Amino acid sequence: MKMVNVGGKRKTERMAVATSRLHMLPATLKRIQEGKVEKGDVLAAARLAGIMAAKRTPDVVPLCHPIALSGVEVTLAPFENGLEVRVEVRTVDRTGVEMEALTAACAAALTVYDMCKSVDRGMVIERVQLEHKSGGRSGTWNRKGSKR
Amino acid sequence: MKMVNVGGKRKTERMAVATSRLHMLPATLKRIQEGKVEKGDVLAAARLAGIMAAKRTPDVVPLCHPIALSGVEVTLAPFENGLEVRVEVRTVDRTGVEMEALTAACAAALTVYDMCKSVDRGMVIERVQLEHKSGGRSGTWNRKGSKR
Amino acid sequence: MKMVNVGGKRKTERMAVATSRLHMLPATLKRIQEGKVEKGDVLAAARLAGIMAAKRTPDVVPLCHPIALSGVEVTLAPFENGLEVRVEVRTVDRTGVEMEALTAACAAALTVYDMCKSVDRGMVIERVQLEHKSGGRSGTWNRKGSKR
Amino acid sequence: MKMVNVGGKRKTERMAVATSRLHMLPATLKRIQEGKVEKGDVLAAARLAGIMAAKRTPDVVPLCHPIALSGVEVTLAPFENGLEVRVEVRTVDRTGVEMEALTAACAAALTVYDMCKSVDRGMVIERVQLEHKSGGRSGTWNRKGSKR
Amino acid sequence: MKMVNVGGKRKTERMAVATSRLHMLPATLKRIQEGKVEKGDVLAAARLAGIMAAKRTPDVVPLCHPIALSGVEVTLAPFENGLEVRVEVRTVDRTGVEMEALTAACAAALTVYDMCKSVDRGMVIERVQLEHKSGGRSGTWNRKGSKR
Amino acid sequence: MKMVNVGGKRKTERMAVATSRLHMLPATLKRIQEGKVEKGDVLAAARLAGIMAAKRTPDVVPLCHPIALSGVEVTLAPFENGLEVRVEVRTVDRTGVEMEALTAACAAALTVYDMCKSVDRGMVIERVQLEHKSGGRSGTWNRKGSKR
Numbered sequence: 106m107k108m109v110n111v112g113g114k115r116k117t118e119r120m121a122v123a124t125s126r127l128h129m130l131p132a133t134l135k136r137i138q139e140g141k142v143e144k145g146d147v148l149a150a151a152r153l154a155g156i157m158a159a160k161r162t163p164d165v166v167p168l169c170h171p172i173a174l175s176g177v178e179v180t181l182a183p184f185e186n187g188l189e190v191r192v193e194v195r196t197v198d199r200t201g202v203e204m205e206a207l208t209a210a211c212a213a214a215l216t217v218y219d220m221c222k223s224v225d226r227g228m229v230i231e232r233v234q235l236e237h238k239s240g241g242r243s244g245t246w247n248r249k250g251s252k253r
Numbered sequence: 254m255k256m257v258n259v260g261g262k263r264k265t266e267r268m269a270v271a272t273s274r275l276h277m278l279p280a281t282l283k284r285i286q287e288g289k290v291e292k293g294d295v296l297a298a299a300r301l302a303g304i305m306a307a308k309r310t311p312d313v314v315p316l317c318h319p320i321a322l323s324g325v326e327v328t329l330a331p332f333e334n335g336l337e338v339r340v341e342v343r344t345v346d347r348t349g350v351e352m353e354a355l356t357a358a359c360a361a362a363l364t365v366y367d368m369c370k371s372v373d374r375g376m377v378i379e380r381v382q383l384e385h386k387s388g389g390r391s392g393t394w395n396r397k398g399s400k401r
Numbered sequence: 402m403k404m405v406n407v408g409g410k411r412k413t414e415r416m417a418v419a420t421s422r423l424h425m426l427p428a429t430l431k432r433i434q435e436g437k438v439e440k441g442d443v444l445a446a447a448r449l450a451g452i453m454a455a456k457r458t459p460d461v462v463p464l465c466h467p468i469a470l471s472g473v474e475v476t477l478a479p480f481e482n483g484l485e486v487r488v489e490v491r492t493v494d495r496t497g498v499e500m501e502a503l504t505a506a507c508a509a510a511l512t513v514y515d516m517c518k519s520v521d522r523g524m525v526i527e528r529v530q531l532e533h534k535s536g537g538r539s540g541t542w543n544r545k546g547s548k549r
Numbered sequence: 550m551k552m553v554n555v556g557g558k559r560k561t562e563r564m565a566v567a568t569s570r571l572h573m574l575p576a577t578l579k580r581i582q583e584g585k586v587e588k589g590d591v592l593a594a595a596r597l598a599g600i601m602a603a604k605r606t607p608d609v610v611p612l613c614h615p616i617a618l619s620g621v622e623v624t625l626a627p628f629e630n631g632l633e634v635r636v637e638v639r640t641v642d643r644t645g646v647e648m649e650a651l652t653a654a655c656a657a658a659l660t661v662y663d664m665c666k667s668v669d670r671g672m673v674i675e676r677v678q679l680e681h682k683s684g685g686r687s688g689t690w691n692r693k694g695s696k697r
Numbered sequence: 698m699k700m701v702n703v704g705g706k707r708k709t710e711r712m713a714v715a716t717s718r719l720h721m722l723p724a725t726l727k728r729i730q731e732g733k734v735e736k737g738d739v740l741a742a743a744r745l746a747g748i749m750a751a752k753r754t755p756d757v758v759p760l761c762h763p764i765a766l767s768g769v770e771v772t773l774a775p776f777e778n779g780l781e782v783r784v785e786v787r788t789v790d791r792t793g794v795e796m797e798a799l800t801a802a803c804a805a806a807l808t809v810y811d812m813c814k815s816v817d818r819g820m821v822i823e824r825v826q827l828e829h830k831s832g833g834r835s836g837t838w839n840r841k842g843s844k845r
Numbered sequence: 846m847k848m849v850n851v852g853g854k855r856k857t858e859r860m861a862v863a864t865s866r867l868h869m870l871p872a873t874l875k876r877i878q879e880g881k882v883e884k885g886d887v888l889a890a891a892r893l894a895g896i897m898a899a900k901r902t903p904d905v906v907p908l909c910h911p912i913a914l915s916g917v918e919v920t921l922a923p924f925e926n927g928l929e930v931r932v933e934v935r936t937v938d939r940t941g942v943e944m945e946a947l948t949a950a951c952a953a954a955l956t957v958y959d960m961c962k963s964v965d966r967g968m969v970i971e972r973v974q975l976e977h978k979s980g981g982r983s984g985t986w987n988r989k990g991s992k993r
Contacts, residue, residue, distance in 0.1 A: 145254035154314065164312075166363050203374075211381075215313065215352065218355065219352050220316060234378070
């Protein structure tokens with residue numbers, strides 16, 4: 106088990122985009138959009154949870170390097186079956202930020218689940234995936250078919 | 254926004270089971286099973302990451318109560334398209350452990366992703382869901398069709 | 402230096418209320434209230450930061466006991482010179498939650514400062530104080546003149 | 550909600566000074582100065598708490614960037630109504646350390662409160678403020694009338 | 698890998714004592730005792746670091762249960778070759794606090810090392826060991842020959 | 846008390862090697878090597894715990910700078926009386942990684958202790974020490990007699 110040595114890599118601008126989708130009942134989505142969830146503003150909490158989780162990624166993913174994140178943005182938008190989370194993370198460092206983006210995408214979806222679970226325990230997080238990454242030795246990667 | 258008051262609830266034995274699935278290339282699964290992943294023992298790392306993440310849930314999910322977990326078990330098993338994570342969390346407390354189980358299920362899958370991403374960046378986490386919960390005022394809940 | 406032994410105390414319902422005030426320019430308050438701060442929804446972020454900080458109090462205040470918080474509520478309201486934060490924390494434990502309430506009151510004010518500092522670096526946090534506590538051997542305490 | 554992208558900024562030497570004041574009864578200050586507080590050495594604990602809190606600022610203030618702090622110094626001195634905390638934080642990074650200095654100033658004052666609250670629950674933290682910052686695009690800022 | 702289920706155990710008073718020894722040059726010990734270490738008060742910092750580390754044990758030792766510590770006391774005393782750390786941890790919970798005591802004993806010794814390493818890099822931590830535990834199903838255990 | 850300012854130092858490649866030894870009964874070592882410990886794979890857990898603890902060093906050792914670790918490797922090998930832990934940490938930063946290596950060496954040993962304590966409570970951690978460091982102004986240091 107090792108956290109591989111990246112000391113020989115160059116510091117370059119790197120970016121990653123990840124998404125996740127939380128499937129829910131139509132009534133749950135409506136409740137969120139109308140601001141009627143008892144625990145408070147679900148979308149604001151999910152965005153903040155995503156940002157904070159991006160910063161804590163090295164605590165959650167054991168072999169992840171601690172990285173000086175230079176920017177994180179989390180957005181949530183409705184889709185046909187619930188909410189889609191989109192996270193964009195940027196750094197200028199020796200290793201990429203894919204894990205930070207994916208971890209934030211999970212945390213934002215988990216936060217929505219937590220705030221609505223009393224009315225919709227069956228919600229499911231689907232399709233947590235990397236959409237795009239750029240920067241670093243391995244260069245740019247785009248998921249096939251991703252609109253990004 | 255509030256962390257709802259559970260002070261009036263009784264401390265009872267509570268349990269939750271959550272699962273997640275990481276879809277991957279057949280070659281990636283084979284590599285994991287044969288112990289040929291450069292970063293080390295993927296299954297052991299994922300199990301441990303899940304357990305540690307269960308303990309840090311209140312840091313990841315903002316409105317989650319801090320809970321005295323009495324037991325956590327994480328198992329990984331192959332399915333047709335990759336690896337399935339199953340997490341079982343127990344407590345004797347005033348509130349349930351669904352979020353702990355779901356957070357651990359995400360963290361274990363993220364850890365596998367992290368350790369294998371250099372050979373299979375397209376992996377997708379699917380179907381992060383609660384399978385079962387018991388204990389507490391709202392009683393037992395089972396996902397329909399879940400074999401548990 | 403010691404974290405004093407509370408093992409002999411009884412678990413009872415305990416509550417604490419703390420407040421803080423962030424003094425700011427009138428234009429800054431207006432900008433917050435109109436939702437025009439570039440970094441996002443200041444009031445939602447401050448409430449969430451307060452709740453999360455309450456949970457991390459034992460990491461911030463060295464001799465503080467780790468406590469199973471049963472509820473936290475953070476509210477913000479304008480006053481003549483800016484925003485007033487009010488935090489209410491509850492537990493059923495062997496020691497009080499004054500430090501959790503005060504720490505949350507600081508964190509919420511710091512979060513507002515952080516989000517608005519580019520337009521008003523001179524903001525000042527004033528009057529971080531306990532308003533009320535109840536429960537435990539030392540019983541109820543109310544700040545003189547506090548409307549609570 | 551976003552953690553704004555600072556990737557385009559240059560790494561420069563940056564410094565921030567913040568202060569806070571804890572008002573207390575004369576007898577409490579005397580007790581601290583004479584080393585008669587039951588929980589131990591208050592001034593040493595407050596200094597250490599301030600330093601550790603500076604490092605944890607990104608966990609406490611949600612939109613704060615994680616920063617590689619290069620130095621932190623916390624001092625406490627008596628003033629007419631209690632103790633004044635002064636924190637100096639330095640970095641060589643893309644964003645400033647005002648939040649680290651202010652967070653440390655809160656944590657040090659909270660630690661004194663915690664250690665003395667059994668004898669003086671009415672203590673109040675006042676005037677948590679930035680005194681000075683330098684470095685970065687926005688240059689040097691000094692609070693008017695600050696002796697620094 | 699699992700965090701074993703302790704939900705069936707009874708909450709009882711439990712205690713553990715652990716010690717560690719940091720061997721150093723006589724000149725280093727003298728410097729500490731005379732308060733001449735440039736980084737500050739070594740003994741106060743070590744005591745505080747031990748207490749804080751006890752609280753963070755579940756983050757450091759992966760399969761350790763999160764426990765509501767009811768008291769922690771760390772003392773340091775000179776012995777013929779350096780400093781001996783002694784930690785006493787108490788709880789009223791379902792599982793013991795041996796790991797908390799041992800983790801604190803390590804953290805206190807590491808803190809002394811850190812503060813003095815510029816003048817004595819060869820210091821060695823020796824004999825980190827449990828001296829005593831009591832409470833719980835396995836009852837009392839004393840190290841043979843321990844003066845405790 | 847201060848975290849000394851390293852802002853004037855140059856970022857250079859730095860490395861540190863630390864070791865620790867956990868003395869145990871021969872039967873305990875055999876049980877570990879044969880994979881018969883009830884809590885799971887001891888060696889994998891210890892390696893992971895070491896890596897994660899290296900990343901959390903600034904939380905455990907109060908005056909330690911937060912550092913961007915570029916690599917961590919933890920290995921365990923049997924010796925005549927138990928298990929020897931060896932940790933190698935690398936960075937490209939303004940200050941060294943001795944504390945990260947030593948903290949990881951403690952955490953790995955503590956994790957083995959935790960997983961085996963029910964069958965061998967008398968285990969002792971011995972000889973936690975720096976073996977080697979290189980890089981930075983103070984240059985290379987090797988422990989006398991260390992085979993490294």
